[in-house]
Amino acid sequence: MLIMFMIRSDRPTSSSLYTIMTLYLIKTTFHKTLSPQDAKKVQSAYCKQVVSDIARKQLGVLPREIIFNKGENGKPFLKNFPSFHFNISHTKNAVLIAVSDSPIGTDIEIIRPYDEKLLKVAKRFFLPKEFEYIAIEEGRQSNRFFEIWTRKEAYAKYLGTGLFTNVDVMSFDVLNPGFNGQIKTFFVEDYVLSVCGAKIVPPRLWNSPPGGIFF
Numbered sequence: 748m749l750i751m752f753m754i755r756s757d758r759p760t761s762s763s764l765y766t767i768m769t770l771y772l773i774k775t776t777f778h779k780t781l782s783p784q785d786a787k788k789v790q791s792a793y794c795k796q797v798v799s800d801i802a803r804k805q806l807g808v809l810p811r812e813i814i815f816n817k818g819e820n821g822k823p824f825l826k827n828f829p830s831f832h833f834n835i836s837h838t839k840n841a842v843l844i845a846v847s848d849s850p851i852g853t854d855i856e857i858i859r860p861y862d863e864k865l866l867k868v869a870k871r872f873f874l875p876k877e878f879e880y881i882a883i884e885e886g887r888q889s890n891r892f893f894e895i896w897t898r899k900e901a902y903a904k905y906l907g908t909g910l911f912t913n914v915d916v917m918s919f920d921v922l923n924p925g926f927n928g929q930i931k932t933f934f935v936e937d938y939v940l941s942v943c944g945a946k947i948v949p950p951r952l953w954n955s956p957p958g959g960i961f962f
């Protein structure tokens with residue numbers, strides 16, 4: 748396991764242990780040896796362990812005090828620590844973990860070619876202006892498709908609703924989001940990652956040294 752990088756927005760003062768937001772993009776190698784379903788299970792358990800380690804350090808508590816719980820639509824949170832927020836996303840060979848001091852949602856996708864299948868998804872689910880945004884940029888359609896897609900997922904996961912519920916996330920304009928928060932997208936190697944939260948101040952980017960670093 749190797750942390751590829753962290754994107755981190757620090758508080759203006761260094762008086763607090765908390766940072767406003769940290770994104771951990773971690774490369775995993777489970778897919779080489781396991782079926783996709785089993786790899787996802789292992790990724791899931793691994794993410795929980797990482798979140799637990801971060802929470803213990805940030806909150807200064809014992810492992811037994813870290814108890815995971817789930818909201819109505821499945822959004823995980825830590826029981827007893829309402830100001831500690833996190834969100835998890837998995838894709839092939841990588842996981843993304845966002846930690847923040849306010850509600851947060853995040854999504855990572857590996858970029859694949861913009862084929863007929865994705866075109867149909869964009870036509871069916873995206874707003875006309877989002878579809879146009881993808882179509883207009885010859886050669887960058889894949890990047891743009893996954894930019895829109897991950898932004899919608901990150902927004903849904905910020906709200907905690909999921910994508911296809913009674914809250915109409917698909918009609919939410921993720922290119923000009925009109926809500927009391929922000930959505931940011933980052934492209935790293937073959938991945939696109941989006942994060943949605945109350946305030947995402949310009950992040951700094953850490954490349955991990957060989958062997959990886961940990962929080």
Ligand SMILES: CC(C)(COP(=O)(O)OP(=O)(O)OC[C@H]1O[C@@H](n2cnc3c(N)ncnc32)[C@H](O)[C@@H]1OP(=O)(O)O)[C@@H](O)C(=O)NCCC(=O)NCCS
Pocket residue numbers: 790791792794820821822823834835836837838852853854855868900903904905906907908909910911
């Ligand atoms: C479940 C959902 C929240 C995300 O699903 P996803 O994109 O398949 O998976 P991700 O890896 O990005 O996220 C999964 C993690 O999100 C978290 N999560 C689950 N439900 C959540 C919710 N309602 N809100 C926020 N986070 C949630 C969990 O931590 C989960 O990981 P875990 O099971 O290991 O704990 C939801 O948005 C959904 O239903 N997505 C549909 C995806 C889809 O149809 N994609 C089509 C692509 S073309």
